[in-house]
Amino acid sequence: MYKWPYAAxxxxxxxxWTLSAEASTVIxxxxxxxxxxxxxxxxxxxxxxxxxxxxMAELQMKMLTGxxxxxxxxxxxxxLKHYRKKVAANRKRLG
Numbered sequence: 001m002y003k004w005p006y007a008a009x010x011x012x013x014x015x016x017w018t019l020s021a022e023a024s025t026v027i028x029x030x031x032x033x034x035x036x037x038x039x040x041x042x043x044x045x046x047x048x049x050x051x052x053x054x055x056m057a058e059l060q061m062k063m064l065t066g067x068x069x070x071x072x073x074x075x076x077x078x079x080l081k082h083y084r085k086k087v088a089a090n091r092k093r094l095g
Contacts, residue, residue, distance in 0.1 A: 008073055015080045022087045029094040055086045 004010075030048060034041040059082055062068050068075040 008077075012073065012076050012080065015077070015084070019080055019084050019087065022084065022091065026087055026090045026094065029091070033094065051086065051090070055083065058082070 030044055033044050059068075059079060062078070062082070063075075068078045
């Protein structure tokens with residue numbers, strides 16, 4: 001049976017698109033929360049920045065320790081998985 005040689009990269013592209021759609025949802029939820037103002041808005045803004053820094057540091061550590069694999073495809077797939085978990089947690093928390 002013939003398998004298309006770029007199937008894994010096509011799936012990674014679909015995963016990236018899905019991540020962008022999920023992140024857009026979270027951005028909208030965060031903006032709505034911050035638009036209300038008050039202490040909750042301040043806390044959300046601080047949480048947003050700290051979460052991004054933490055997610056980046058975790059990903060850098062994975063890269064430095066070989067946790068992203070040894071190929072461009074595995075690095076792409078694992079990076080997308082890493083960020084999708086973060087976005088899903090935020091969506092659940094904000095929802």
